Every structure is written in structure tokens, then in C-alpha cells.
Amino acid sequence: MSGDPDISIIGLPESGKTTLLAAIWHMVREAGSVTALKFDGLSQGNYEHVSALAKRWRAGKRQQRTQTSGMKVVSMRLRTAQGRSVEVSFPDMPGEDFSGMWEKREVDQAMVETLEAKAIVLIVNGDTIKFPAWIVEQMAIAKGAGIDPAEVDLVDWSPHLAPTQVQVVELLQFLMTGDLFVGPRRLAVLISAWDEVEGDGLDPEEVLATKLPLLDQYLRNGRDPWTWRVWGVSAQGGVYEDQDKGEQLEATAALRDLDRPSDRIKVVEGKTVSTDITLPLEWLIG
Amino acid sequence: MASPAMPTVLNLSLGDALDREDASLLQCRRISRTIGIIGPNDAGKTSLVAGVYDLLQGGPVAGVGFAGSSTLIGFEKICHDARAASRRDAPHTERTSAGAEATFFHLDLRPTGGEVMSLFIGDRSGEDYLAAADDLARAGDFFEIRRADVVTLLVNGEHMVSSEHRHEAKSATPQIVDALVEARALRRGSHLAIVLTKEDCVLASANADRAHREFEELVEAVRDNHVGYLGEVGSFIVAASPRDVTLVKRGEGVDQLLSFWLAAAPAPRAVLRQKSESSRMIDLLDTNEDLAE
Numbered sequence: 001m002s003g004d005p006d007i008s009i010i011g012l013p014e015s016g017k018t019t020l021l022a023a024i025w026h027m028v029r030e031a032g033s034v035t036a037l038k039f040d041g042l043s044q045g046n047y048e049h050v051s052a053l054a055k056r057w058r059a060g061k062r063q064q065r066t067q068t069s070g071m072k073v074v075s076m077r078l079r080t081a082q083g084r085s086v087e088v089s090f091p092d093m094p095g096e097d098f099s100g101m102w103e104k105r106e107v108d109q110a111m112v113e114t115l116e117a118k119a120i121v122l123i124v125n126g127d128t129i130k131f132p133a134w135i136v137e138q139m140a141i142a143k144g145a146g147i148d149p150a151e152v153d154l155v156d157w158s159p160h161l162a163p164t165q166v167q168v169v170e171l172l173q174f175l176m177t178g179d180l181f182v183g184p185r186r187l188a189v190l191i192s193a194w195d196e197v198e199g200d201g202l203d204p205e206e207v208l209a210t211k212l213p214l215l216d217q218y219l220r221n222g223r224d225p226w227t228w229r230v231w232g233v234s235a236q237g238g239v240y241e242d243q244d245k246g247e248q249l250e251a252t253a254a255l256r257d258l259d260r261p262s263d264r265i266k267v268v269e270g271k272t273v274s275t276d277i278t279l280p281l282e283w284l285i286g
Numbered sequence: 287m288a289s290p291a292m293p294t295v296l297n298l299s300l301g302d303a304l305d306r307e308d309a310s311l312l313q314c315r316r317i318s319r320t321i322g323i324i325g326p327n328d329a330g331k332t333s334l335v336a337g338v339y340d341l342l343q344g345g346p347v348a349g350v351g352f353a354g355s356s357t358l359i360g361f362e363k364i365c366h367d368a369r370a371a372s373r374r375d376a377p378h379t380e381r382t383s384a385g386a387e388a389t390f391f392h393l394d395l396r397p398t399g400g401e402v403m404s405l406f407i408g409d410r411s412g413e414d415y416l417a418a419a420d421d422l423a424r425a426g427d428f429f430e431i432r433r434a435d436v437v438t439l440l441v442n443g444e445h446m447v448s449s450e451h452r453h454e455a456k457s458a459t460p461q462i463v464d465a466l467v468e469a470r471a472l473r474r475g476s477h478l479a480i481v482l483t484k485e486d487c488v489l490a491s492a493n494a495d496r497a498h499r500e501f502e503e504l505v506e507a508v509r510d511n512h513v514g515y516l517g518e519v520g521s522f523i524v525a526a527s528p529r530d531v532t533l534v535k536r537g538e539g540v541d542q543l544l545s546f547w548l549a550a551a552p553a554p555r556a557v558l559r560q561k562s563e564s565s566r567m568i569d570l571l572d573t574n575e576d577l578a579e
């Protein structure tokens with residue numbers, strides 16, 4: 001693998017890292033799909049993990065949470081439009097490892113090598129962004145609505161209470177300092193669950209600026225040498241069923257009714273909409 | 287001999303407010319401004335520091351954008367009691383412990399069209415500063431004030447409209463400046479921002495006009511007393527973390543203060559000693575000041 005592009009996918013828990021992997025693996029192998037990067041044959045390696053992910057994805061079942069112990073590396077050989085064959089590896093790391101970097105201020109040594117990848121995909125779930133909220137403004141709203149504040153127990157400070165954008169900025173800062181610093185890197189920011197976000201009528205850069213303004217400022221002001229772009233991605237196209245709960249949803253059935261599973265995918269950059277989930281990877285590989 | 291076991295985890299930076307040495311190391315990296323904030327207890331010192339950071343959560347402030355910070359955990363801690371996640375029904379701020387060494391909050395900021403600048407904001411207990419007015423020897427410990435490009439002196443707006451505290455607030459403020467200048471804890475050429483805090487309390491009072499007038503008189507008196515020693519003396523009125531947003535908005539006036547902090551030319555430094563036993567910037571600064579005086 002030495003010398004081949006490695007792409008690390010980072011993101012807080014439940015941001016959609018595993019779903020993205022499943023969708024990529026399906027799409028590059030789907031007969032007749034039109035993608036910027038194409039499947040270039042199997043190489044040595046074990047595909048059991050990623051095949052299982054893709055199988056669940058095709059069936060419209062939610063991915064199980066990535067095991068918190070042990071990291072699985074998904075490797076695939078892809079061919080660029082220019083005919084160059086590249087082996088790309090994606091470590092499938094649990095989101096808890098990333099939230100632990102913020103909360104515990106440490107990272108497992110086993111993750112360090114993967115975090116040294118020169119190409120990074122950062123996934124932020126656009127539907128579960130935790131915004132900072134201030135007492136004085138909430139109280140003004142409650143007062144305006146004639147609601148008296150309820151008696152509640154006070155909550156002590158804990159790092160997990162921090163807004164999403166603060167935790168994500170710190171993750172990126174970690175990758176640009178100390179032992180994790182490897183020089184300039186490419187960064188694809190993917191705002192996942194785009195099907196839930198797009199109703200606001202904003203393009204991905206506008207979503208970044210309005211829903212994650214601290215992250216937007218950090219990247220735009222260029223203190224750290226990131227070369228970055230932002231996409232909106234819906235790797236599922238809608239809600240998937242929770243198999244463990246025996247869910248059967250009409251919305252999922254509608255997704256399964258589409259002729260090709262890849263039709264569920266939506267990749268948005270600026271005003272351009274596509275189903276090609278390899279576009280951010282093509283840009284990262286450069 | 288068995289080789290030492292490899293550590294299983296890599297420790298990352300703690301993200302808390304910086305001690306003097308860590309702040310000095312960061313200060314060497316890019317253009318920086320150091321701010322010392324002085325004020326009696328409950329004047330709103332911590333709220334002001336938290337308020338600057340919390341305004342950036344919503345986007346650039348006065349054309350100045352966030353570019354990074356080494357103290358995100360420290361900021362998050364001091365912001366918590368004004369955030370809804372604390373489940374409080376009114377903003378609250380913990381006091382900085384008396385007697386503790388000063389620490390620094392760090393922000394990298396980029397003014398529109400300009401270079402990234404580092405801002406270091408010193409934090410020390412208000413009690414310690416008040417004590418210096420009575421005992422000049424204690425002012426020598428205030429390294430964060432000696433190194434400050436802009437010293438920011440807070441006047442508690444709530445006290446300025448209180449019949450019980452009003453005269454004390456008016457007297458104590460110039461006395462602190464006098465003591466710091468006398469002890470040379472405030473460097474020659476340092477800029478001074480005098481800030482009336484808690485504007486929400488002031489505006490809610492029947493004595494608001496009087497408080498504003500007396501505040502401006504106080505600022506003029508400090509200017510007159512220290513003309514030729516201090517650099518620019520600016521006056522500001524802020525509501526960093528108001529208890530009510532009927533009359534002011536959260537963070538009102540903080541943008542103008544931030545602009546003043548960043549625009550201020552660095553206070554003049556003395557010529558470096560040719561040989562120093564220390565390589566720390568703060569120590570170099572301290573010894574140079576000794577030479578300069």
C-alpha cells in the first residue's frame with residue numbers, strides 16, 4: 001500500500017462515515033453506473049467487511065454502529081478518467097474515536113498512521129448539528145410566548161456539550177499540529193443527510209457558512225494549510241430501516257423501488273447535482 | 287534488557303487556558319496582541335472573554351474572522367454558564383480564583399484583507415488587582431499586564447448605577463491605574479481601554495444618563511492624569527453577557543472593543559539584551575523592561 005493514496009474519513013459519531021463507504025463500494029461496482037472513478041478489479045485483500053456494508057445499504061437497512069474496538073481498513077483499486085490505477089484505502093473508524101479526541105484529549109496509537117493521510121474526508125451530519133444556544137435568548141423567546149421557566153437540575157460543564165462546530169474545528173486543528181502534522185493536506189467536507197438539509201434552499205457552501213460558521217471561518221481564514229471543498233451528500237437518499245427494531249417503512253420501500261440503488265445518492269457541489277459519489281474522491285486524489 | 291513499552295495512546299493538547307510559558311511559545315509564531323484585563327470582582331471580566339469567543343460562534347465580528355484557537359476547551363468552560371446547555375435560567379459566570387497565576391486565552395483572528403493575528407487575553411482574579419491599589423509591591427507580579435499591548439480596565443456598570451457602590455467604583459478605577467503606573471506594571475506607551483460593563487443593568491436603571499456621564503468623566507480624568515505615559519486611551523460600553531436582551535443585544539459593544547485591541551500598535555519594547563539566561567519571550571520582556579526603567 002505504500003505510496004498509494006490513502007483517504008481518511010473522519011467525523012463525530014453518527015455522521016455517516018460507514019454509510020458513505022457502503023455507497024462508494026456499491027456504486028463503483030454497479031453495472032452501468034457513470035462515475036468519475038471506476039472500479040479497477042479486485043486486488044489482494046479481504047472484502048468481507050465492505051461487502052457486508054454494501055449489502056445492508058442496498059437493502060435499505062441502517063448500518064450497525066462501527067465496532068468501538070478495532071479498526072477495519074477498506075481498500076479498493078480505482079481507475080481515474082485518465083486511466084491511472086490507484087489503490088485507495090479508507091480506515092473505517094468508529095466515531096467514538098473522534099469524539100474521544102475532543103473529550104479525552106488523546107488518540108489511540110493505532111489510529112495515528114491513518115490520521116496522517118494527506119487526503120481527508122470530513123463528514124458532518126447536516127441533520128444533527130448541535131448549535132450553541134444562549135440562556136438569555138431562550139429566556140426572551142419563552143417570555144415572549146408567556147412560558148415560565150421550569151425548575152430543572154443544573155448541568156455541569158462537560159466537553160460533550162460543546163457545539164458540533166467547535167468539536168470539528170478542534171479535530172482539524174489536531175491534524176495540523178504536533179505529531180499529527182504532516183504538512184498541507186486536501187480536505188473534502190461532506191455535509192451528509194443532504195436530503196434533510198436541502199429544504200432550506202441553500203447550497204453546501206451556504207450551509208457551511210450559516211450552520212457551521214466557526215468551521216467556515218477556520219477554513220476560509222487559512223491559518224492551517226488545508227486545500228478544501230465542500231459537498232452536500234445524501235448517501236442513502238432518505239430514511240433506512242432499523243433492522244434490529246424490525247422496522248418496515250414506506251419511505252424506505254420507495255427508495256428500494258428505484259431502478260438502480262445508485263439513484264438514491266445525491267451529491268451536490270454549488271448548484272450542480274449528481275449521483276456520482278466518487279466526485280469528492282476524484283478531487284482528493286488530484 | 288526489555289525495551290520500554292510503546293505508549294498505547296498519543297496525548298493531545300489539553301485545550302485549556304495557557305500558562306505563561308505556553309503563551310510565550312505561541313506568541314513567537316505570528317503577529318500578536320496581548321490584552322490584560324483588569325477589573326474588580328463581578329465587573330464582568332470572564333463574561334467579556336467568553337463573549338468575544340461566543341460572538342465568533344455566529345460568524346465574523348467587526349470584519350474579523352476566527353482562524354483557530356489553542357484554548358477551545360478553556361473557552362467552552364467559561365461559556366457554559368451562559369449557554370442553554372447549563373439549564374440555568376440566567377447567565378452566570380464563575381469567578382477566577384484569587385491568588386492563582388494568570389492564564390491566557392488564545393484566538394487566531396483574521397481581519398478582512400489582513401494577516402492572521404494572535405490574540406492573547408490574560409485572566410487573573412479581580413481581587414488580586416484590587417489589592418495592588420493598596421500594596422504596590424503586589425503589582426510587580428502582574429506579568430500579563432506588563433506584557434500587554436492593550437490593558438483593558440473594567441468599570442462595573444451595575445455599581446455605577448447603585449447608590450451604595452457608585453462612589454467606590456468611581457474612586458477605585460483611577461486608583462488602580464495610578465497604582466499600576468506608579469509600580470511600572472503598566473508599560474510606557476501601553477494603550478488603555480476603559481470599559482463600562484453590564485450596559486443592560488445601566489440602561490434598566492433610572493440613573494443611566496448619570497452613569498454614562500460619570501463614566502466619561504472618569505475616562506477623561508485617567509487620560510489627563512497619564513497623558514504622555516500611556517498610549518491611546520479608549521472608552522467602550524459593553525453588554526457581553528446581558529441578563530436581558532430587551533434593551534441591548536448579547537455582546538453589544540464587544541465588536542468595537544475587539545477592533546481597538548487588534549488595531550492598537552504594539553506598545554514599544556525596550557532593546558533586547560544581548561545575552562539572556564532565558565529564551566522565554568515573557569522573561570526577555572520582563573528583563574528588558576527592567577533595563578528600560
